[in-house]
Amino acid sequence: MTFPGAPTGPRDGSRLRVLAAMSGGVDSAVAAARAAEAGHDVTGVHLALSANPQSFRTGARGCCTIEDSRDARRAADVIGIPFYVWDLAERFREDVVEDFVSEYAAGRTPNPCLRCNEKIKFAALLDKALALGFDAVCTGHYATVVTHGDGRRELHRASDAAKDQSYVLGVLDDRQLAHAMFPLGDTLTTKDEIRAEAERRGLAVARKPDSHDICFIADGDTQGFLAKRLGTAEGAIVDEDGTRVGSHEGAYGFTIGQRKGLRIGTPAPDGKPRYVLDISPVDNTVTVGPAEALDVTGLTAIRPRWCGDVPPAGEAAYTAQLRAHGEDVPVRAEVVDGELRVRFAQPVRGVAPGQAVVLYDGTQVVGSATIATTERRERPAAAHA
Known part of the structure; x- marks a missing residue:
């Protein structure tokens, strides 16, 4: 069994050519540094995922903005590896952003980070990396790839369950796992210790806060983002027997289990909170009811x-x-x-x-x-x- 996080490939057991996806955050920077320190031939790459990066959420995001690109470049310089910016904005728009909008329009609740891993980081990016002769794509995800002696590969949770990110990697298939490297996955350390390691390595992102929310929604207002793309359409909020108890401006603005923001004028007979039970985009209706109905x-x-x-x-x-x-x-x-x-x-x-x-x-x-x-x-x- 090979060490956790190490891919197999044409250079198995020797120095690998590794493409490190560097978001501009601390995790991907430390992952790239560890891969280089392990003796691999590492090249850093930052993915430009917006035709207008300034429209993506700025600040301490560690993801897709201009400042994140600059943070990634500075980290690569400190590590001492080549660095490039690759434009995957059109692919990201089609496979992640448009998918996100169409799923909400259909009354479903997508996970854009999971879709990005499937379609961008371990599809578009990996395909380009392999075409250029790289053996593996390295990311700062907290997960572990185990390779057995017979060549079988398994994706496992990170050693530290509190930081585990295997859920958003559950879309990876055997081919993608064969070329995936997660240097942080077998680390039994806290996030503070990862930051301390980054500081020891001289990485300026050591104290940069973690990314959160959705990178392509600049102000964090998902409902407003969807309204701009899908328009507004007044519809009914009804209880389980079909009685109208409120109204909304678009069924896409709700998700199953939601409690806040329902704007229901009529209280429930039992006085208990009501939750979204069903979303019907066909007639633009949202059904609410008690928690036990979920x-x-x-x-x-x-x-x-x-x-x-x-x-x-x-x-x-x-x-x-x-x-x-x-x-x-x-x-x-x-x-x-x-x-x-x-x-x-x-x-x-x-x-x-x-x-x-x-x-x-x-x-x-x-x-x-x-x-x-x-x-x-x-x-x-x-x-x-």
Whole structure:
């Protein structure tokens, strides 16, 4: 078994040509430095993902702005590696931004970071890297690739569960894993210690705050961003029996499980908070109800992608993660007619179509799929009469 984070390839066991994706943040800078320190031939690259980088959210983002590009360049200079900026703005717009907008328009809740990893960092970037003779793409993600003696590769959670980012990497397939390097994945250190390491290395990004939210929404206002692209259209907010209790300016501005910002004028009969239960873009209607109505017992997910070997046929026990910072929940799952069917051991809440479900076998990432439909737990008729 090779060391965690090391890809196999034509130079397996020797010095690798590594393309380090440098976002301008501290994690990717330290990852690039570690790869260079390990003796690999490292080149840094910053991805220009906007035709107008100033329109992307500025400040301490560690992602896609002009200042982030400059931070990445300074880090590469300190590490002593070549550095380039690659323009992938058009590909990013098509595969991530437009996908994000169309998913919300259809009443679903996408994860743009997961889509960026699938379509940009480990597809467009990796393809270009391989064409140029690189063996691996290195990123600052907290996850671990394990390669067995027979060549099998597995994606595992990071050694530090608190920093684990394997959920957003659950879309990677065997080919992509073969050329992925995550130097931070087996690090049992806190983020403060990563920052201290960056400081010792002389990297100016050592104290730069982490990125958050969505890089291509400049002001952090997702609803406003969507309204500019999809327009406004007044619609009804109804309770479970169809009674109108409020109005909205676009069903796309809501997500399953949402409680805040509903602007409901009529209180619930029991006085308890109401949550978004369903979004219907066809008639622009949002349905709300009590928290217990969110209980989901199962789901069907489409477009499954496997991180390594395809799981054996038939239902089996796994754990599942449903959001980037969500907890593991026990499930039984199987593939039926090309779709992933998942049954939860206990009902879970806040499950929305468009999200990714990622399956785990212990710490190993089995694969992921996009949630298409959910099954709600039946409640007594009186509970929502």
